[in-house]
Amino acid sequence: MTNDLIKLSAQSVNLWFGSKHVLKNINIEFQQNKVTALIGPSGCGKSTLLRSFNRMHDLLPDVRIEGKLMLEQQDIYEKNTSVTQLRRRVGMVFQKANPFPKSIYENINYGLKINDVPKEERDGIVEKALRESYIWEEVKDELQKPATRLSGGQQQRLCIARTVALRPEVILMDEPCSALDPLSTLKIEELIIKLKKDYTIIIVTHNMQQAQRVADKTVFMYLGEVIEMGNTDDIFNNPKNELTGNYVKGRFG
Amino acid sequence: MNIAARENFDKVVKLAIRSTGLIVIVLLGGIFFMLLYNAFAFFLKVSPMDFITGTQWTPSGKLASYGILPLLVSTTLVTIGAMVLAIPLGIGTAAFISEYAGKRLKNILKPAIEMLAAVPSVAIGFLGIVIVGPFLAHLIGQPNGLNALNGAILLSVMALPTIITVTEDALRGVPNSYKEASYGVGANKWQTLIKVTIPAAAPGILAAVMLGIGRTIGETMTVLMATGNAQAFPHGFLGSVRTITATIAIETGEVPYQTTHYFALFAIATVLFIMTLAVNIVGEYFVNRFRKYHSA
Ligand SMILES: Nc1ncnc2c1ncn2[C@@H]1O[C@H](COP(=O)(O)OP(=O)(O)O)[C@@H](O)[C@H]1O
Ligand SMILES: [Mg+2]
Numbered sequence: 001m002t003n004d005l006i007k008l009s010a011q012s013v014n015l016w017f018g019s020k021h022v023l024k025n026i027n028i029e030f031q032q033n034k035v036t037a038l039i040g041p042s043g044c045g046k047s048t049l050l051r052s053f054n055r056m057h058d059l060l061p062d063v064r065i066e067g068k069l070m071l072e073q074q075d076i077y078e079k080n081t082s083v084t085q086l087r088r089r090v091g092m093v094f095q096k097a098n099p100f101p102k103s104i105y106e107n108i109n110y111g112l113k114i115n116d117v118p119k120e121e122r123d124g125i126v127e128k129a130l131r132e133s134y135i136w137e138e139v140k141d142e143l144q145k146p147a148t149r150l151s152g153g154q155q156q157r158l159c160i161a162r163t164v165a166l167r168p169e170v171i172l173m174d175e176p177c178s179a180l181d182p183l184s185t186l187k188i189e190e191l192i193i194k195l196k197k198d199y200t201i202i203i204v205t206h207n208m209q210q211a212q213r214v215a216d217k218t219v220f221m222y223l224g225e226v227i228e229m230g231n232t233d234d235i236f237n238n239p240k241n242e243l244t245g246n247y248v249k250g251r252f253g
Numbered sequence: 254m255n256i257a258a259r260e261n262f263d264k265v266v267k268l269a270i271r272s273t274g275l276i277v278i279v280l281l282g283g284i285f286f287m288l289l290y291n292a293f294a295f296f297l298k299v300s301p302m303d304f305i306t307g308t309q310w311t312p313s314g315k316l317a318s319y320g321i322l323p324l325l326v327s328t329t330l331v332t333i334g335a336m337v338l339a340i341p342l343g344i345g346t347a348a349f350i351s352e353y354a355g356k357r358l359k360n361i362l363k364p365a366i367e368m369l370a371a372v373p374s375v376a377i378g379f380l381g382i383v384i385v386g387p388f389l390a391h392l393i394g395q396p397n398g399l400n401a402l403n404g405a406i407l408l409s410v411m412a413l414p415t416i417i418t419v420t421e422d423a424l425r426g427v428p429n430s431y432k433e434a435s436y437g438v439g440a441n442k443w444q445t446l447i448k449v450t451i452p453a454a455a456p457g458i459l460a461a462v463m464l465g466i467g468r469t470i471g472e473t474m475t476v477l478m479a480t481g482n483a484q485a486f487p488h489g490f491l492g493s494v495r496t497i498t499a500t501i502a503i504e505t506g507e508v509p510y511q512t513t514h515y516f517a518l519f520a521i522a523t524v525l526f527i528m529t530l531a532v533n534i535v536g537e538y539f540v541n542r543f544r545k546y547h548s549a
Contacts, residue, residue, distance in 0.1 A: 056433065061356070088439040098430035101453055110448065111438030159434070166438060 005032040006072075007200040008053060008090075008170055013067035015048060017060075022048050024224040026067070030170075030217075035192060035201045037215035037232065039208070041252065045224045046204045047095075050172050052076075053202075054090040055083050071170070088115055091168035095175040097155035099147035099162075104139050107147045107158055108165045115166060129165035133157045134191055153184025160191060164199075171195065173203040177210065189214050208248055212236055220244045288526055291519030295319075298513045304520060308486055310495075312504065312514040319517045321524060323486045327401070327494035328525075330487055331476060332469045334405025335412055340462055342409070343416030344451070347461075350417070351424040352446055370414035378478030381407045386479065393491055399481035402490040407475050412465035419464060419540075423457020424450060456539045463536025471529050473498035497525045 008030040015023035022045050030036050038046045048057075055076065057063045069076040076086060099107050108126045117125065126143075130136040135157040139150070147158055156176055163171055173192070177185040185207075192201060192214050205211050211218055212232055219229040220243075228235060228244045239245040246252060296304070299319050307320020350362055381403050389398030427450050435445040451458070473496075481493030482503065495503075501518055508515045 054437070056436070059432075059436065084439040084441055087437060092433075092437045094430060094433060094437075096430060098428075098434045100431060100434060100449060110435070111440075114435075114438055114440045114444055114448075162434075162438065 006030070007032040008072075008202070009070045010049070010052075011068040011070070013049075013052070013065065013069060015045075015052060015057075015066075016064045017048075018062045022224050023052070026226055028219060028226055028229065030200060030202055032200050033196055033198075034216040035196050035203060035214050036217040036219060037211035038202060038204045038219050038221060039206070039211055039247070040221035040227075041247065042206075044221045046221055047174050049221070050174055050202060050204055051092075053170070053172060054087050054092055056092070058083060088166050089168055090170045090172060091163035091166060093156070093159050093163055093171065093173040093176050096179055097152060097159050099150070099155050099158055101146065101148055103144045104147045104150070104158060105143040108162050111162055111166050125165055129161040130158075132164050132195070133161035134187060135161060151184070153180050153187060156180060156184070156188060157191065160188070160195075164195070168199065170200045170202070173201065175204050175206060178206065185210070208236070208250070220247060222247070285526070288519055288523045291516050292523040295513065295516030295520040298516070310484060310500065312508075312517060317513065319513070319520075321497075321521055323484070324495060324497045324500050324521060325524070327480075327487050328470060328496040328498070328528075330401045330490065330494055331404040331408060331480065331496055332466060334401060334490055335408035335469045336462070336466060338405060338409035339412045339416055339465055343413050343461070343465070344420055344458060346413070347417045347420035347424055348446055348451070351421050352442065352450070366414050366417050369410070372411075374411065374472060374474040375478070377407050377411060378475040381475065381479030395491070397481070399479060399493055400491050401480060401487065401494045404476045404480040404494070404496075405490065407479055408469045408472055411472060411475065412468050415468055416461045416465040419461035420454070420458050423454040423461065426457065427453045456542050460536045460539035463532050463539065467529050467532040467536060470532065471498065471525065473502050477502050497521050501525075 006029045010026045010028045013023055013026040014021065026049060028049075038050065040046055051057055052065060052069060053071075053076065057065065065077060071086065071089060074081060074086075100110060102110070105126060108129055109122055112122045112125060127136065127140075130139065135154055138154060139145075139158075147155065150158060156179075160171075160176070177188055180188065189210060192203065195201060196216075203211075203214065215232045217229065218232040218235040220227045220235060220239075220241075222243055228239060228241045235244060236248050239248065304319055304321055306322065307318055308322050309318040309320045310323050311318045346362075346366075350359055354362060382399070385406055386398035386403050389400070389403055390396065391398075431449050431453055432445055435449045440448070476496045477499040480496065480499065482495040482499055483493035484495060485493075487494045501522055504514070505518055508518060
């Protein structure tokens with residue numbers, strides 16, 4: 001029953017912001033229908049790596065990327081790759097919940113319009129996405145309310161719903177719970193575990209417990225390099241590298 | 254200096270600064286009072302109803318008539334025309350600068366636009382007489398192009414720097430996270446600009462438009478030179494018009510002191526003052542709302 005398909009991979013990836021070498025020779029693979037946690041001290045390049053998989057760096061002027069990033073058989077940075085198509089397949093949930101200053105409904109509907117989903121299907125998709133993100137019961141009577149009036153946890157689940165609505169294959173999450181209270185955090189973790197049967201999920205987290213609760217695989221990064229990756233259990237209980245051990249035991253960070 | 258002398262000096266400076274502030278307030282109050290006082294004197298002689306609904310402004314002679322409508326319509330016509338031109342152009346330019354232009358182009362465009370704001374209105378009026386006017390005349394086959402459209406074109410040029418600068422600030426103030434969210438669901442740059450960035454910046458853009466309108470309504474020299482100043486009721490964009498500002502500028506010089514005509518000029522000045530004040534207050538309101546919204 002194990003599905004070992006490699007969904008996403010990086011081969012000898014180097015990245016510079018101006019003259020600053022931020023990602024150093026990254027070689028990594030992410031398996032389909034697994035949750036992989038990216039951990040490591042602040043500034044080690046977790047967000048940068050995550051964002052290179054949906055080409056968010058395209059928006060910045062001074063970025064140089066070398067090496068190969070692949071979504072299954074497709075080269076992410078190849079000339080003919082449509083970046084808008086790519087972002088539909090590789091969705092992203094950001095560190096700070098960032099709903100549009102529009103209604104709850106419109107927050108999800110926006111992506112549907114952008115991607116030419118026929119009008120008559122949209123209501124159904126919006127509802128389904130909200131249900132899948134476990135926020136439907138809380139907002140079903142006020143879909144026209146501004147999304148900015150929701151609580152932080154609800155906003156983040158709405159942002160997940162916005163991503164899920166487009167049926168991406170991969171969901172990238174950059175510290176999705178860092179601004180949330182423990183209860184909202186637990187809700188989102190449950191959601192992540194449920195989403196994994198349909199999606200490949202990569203989650204950056206600073207929370208070691210969270211990584212152990214949600215992730216099948218864990219990748220430890222340090223100063224722009226991948227130091228160790230493997231099953232979450234092994235990384236936390238049997239690290240091969242001394243740095244990894246020190247980090248997961250909270251000796252630095 | 255000993256301590257006592259220093260403290261005294263401090264007190265004097267404080268007093269000086271406070272009184273300069275006071276002078277500004279007194280001046281503003283004084284101007285407003287003078288306008289109202291003289292306007293009131295006018296309404297003792299001419300009923301406000303005749304003033305507001307009158308379609309003729311013929312202040313001299315036995316059958317003098319003081320209807321503000323032709324002036325009001327002229328001012329409105331020129332202002333609306335200027336805005337129809339300046340709003341899309343201004344927002345478009347601002348969007349280009351903030352979202353599309355590279356660093357180098359930006360460094361050329363922004364000072365150029367600020368320089369445009371520094372061109373004296375008399376120079377713009379001159380351009381209206383020697384270039385835009387003849388061009389319009391040629392286009393529509395009239396003997397001259399001194400009409401409302403000419404004025405509107407020139408005023409749009411004068412309103413552009415304000416509209417562009419304030420709109421660009423508003424667009425730049427839109428949090429990056431909104432744009433990222435939009436790109437994240439597969440939107441391209443244009444879709445993001447139209448459907449996310451501009452709506453999020455709307456209060457700031459509205460403020461820009463209001464400030465632009467304020468600038469346009471009060472502008473005098475340019476319209477005086479470029480719109481022909483016919484006294485007849487305006488016939489549309491291709492006819493000559495005479496705005497409130499132009500009327501005051503033309504007639505103040507020759508009017509006998511404390512006649513009805515003299516007071517009438519104060520009355521129309523009061524109307525102008527109230528119009529620009531209202532526009533500025535609305536604009537200010539949106540600027541503040543915009544600030545609050547983004548510091549939240
Ligand atoms: N847009 C950028 N321009 C320049 N340097 C950046 C940019 N984004 C991130 N960096 C730098 O790259 C390094 C890695 O950042 P990041 O990937 O955000 O780390 P992490 O997510 O692991 O905390 C940091 O040193 C950071 O300062
Ligand atoms: Mg980060």
